[in-house]
Amino acid sequence: METRHGIAVAKVVLCSVCLVSAALVLLSSFDFGDMAWFAPDPSALKSSSPMARQLVMREKATSSSDLVRAASFASAESSLGVQSSTRRNTTTIRKTKKAREERKLELGLAKARAAIRRAAKLGDRPSNRTGHGTSEAAYRNRRVFLQSYMEMEKRFKVYVYSEGELPIVHDGPCKDIYTMEGRFIHEMEHGPSARFRTRDATRAHAYFLPFSVTRMVQYLYQPLTYDVTPLQQFVADYVRAVSAKYPFWNRTRGADHFMVACHDWGPHASLGDPHLYNNSIRALCNANASEGFNPQKDVSLPEIHLLDGNISPKLLSPHPPHVPRPILAFFAGGLHGPIRPLLLGYWKDRGDPDLRVYEYLPKHLDYYTLMLKSKFCLCPSGHEVASPRIVEAIYAECVPVIISEHYVLPFSDVLNWDEFSIKVEVSGIPRLKEILKAVPEDKYRRLRQGLKAVRRHFVLNQPAKRFDAFHMVLHSIWLRRLNVNLG
16 A cells, blocks of 8 residues: 555656646747747746645746846946957057157157248348347357247157156256266256247257266266276166156157266266267267267257356356457367377476466466466367366357367257367467467457357356257257157
């Protein structure tokens, strides 16, 4: 009896399983996307067995869960698509904006070039002069210079990198023989000439690397080793830092970047990065064409020696032209470099009243007083090509006699040095007196007029003034930048 009962129960269970399986097969054959069509009548649910009602409710719950999951997946997929699309749109907008800014910059430079070309076609006729109080002969083309200068004032923007710390970066010597280096850095970062500085790097025409080679020598160089490797390593690290953080260096390989250095080792420090040496604008006092200085892209800085940061009061107001200058030529300076030994060896201690040449000036004589009493001031190169005597002679309106080899003179793409200086070959040192005495008086007067005209271009003012040394250096950089096309 128990056996028959167990068999009956097993049959019932087996039938139930078969019914459930059949129901699942039937349910799986329907499209659950249309739940309204499949939904059973509530009254039918009431009259059906509990197991059937449970199955229906379970399938309904399962189907609803699937729908929720499907909807969530679709929503997530849609959200990812929107985010991806948004990112693509944002990137496209940025690229478009960047290209628009670059086109705007290049368009401004193209307009500046066109204005300068128009000025060149007009020439430097008297009817075109604008009355800035300058002597036309001292300039290669005064009108072109003035047009270019005005274009610079209107358009030129420089971005100064903020990277680096004092005292090697954002600082420099503002007195003594390397004055030009520090004063340019300070004026660019803190002076009223910040009108040329932009805080938006995308709007800049040029990018300034504000490190000081003089400070590198002071803080990184090991005395008496003559090892410039620490300087080159610092430069390499600095360029690597700004090129990793910003896109501008890599965009042109540094062609629109510039550095300023008045220390003799400026060119050696720039070798720390090949692109800086070969591509960038290097503004250097040591402008030696035989040692890699390229006047097509590099800028020659005037070497200005301001002992206490100011021009000597004796040189502020040179004697007027009618006051006689009894000494033909004067020099006093140390015995170093390849040229000075020749000059001192031939003319020192000769007792010639016309040609006063000293190695060490006697205590009873004053250096600047002798300059002011001399018609010509001898300016031989020392260890390097540049000499601060050239600028001192200009201040004193004592015609500079430049005795140098391979020296690219400051601002020579604008100024006509033949109109306010005399150049003598090293081989002409024994004939110096003869050469200078042969200068006609009317030419000497023209040379004096030229000195008076260009003097303001070699003065460092605080704050900087139009057409002074700071602005002339900036204008030289501007001229080089005009030849760089980012496109």
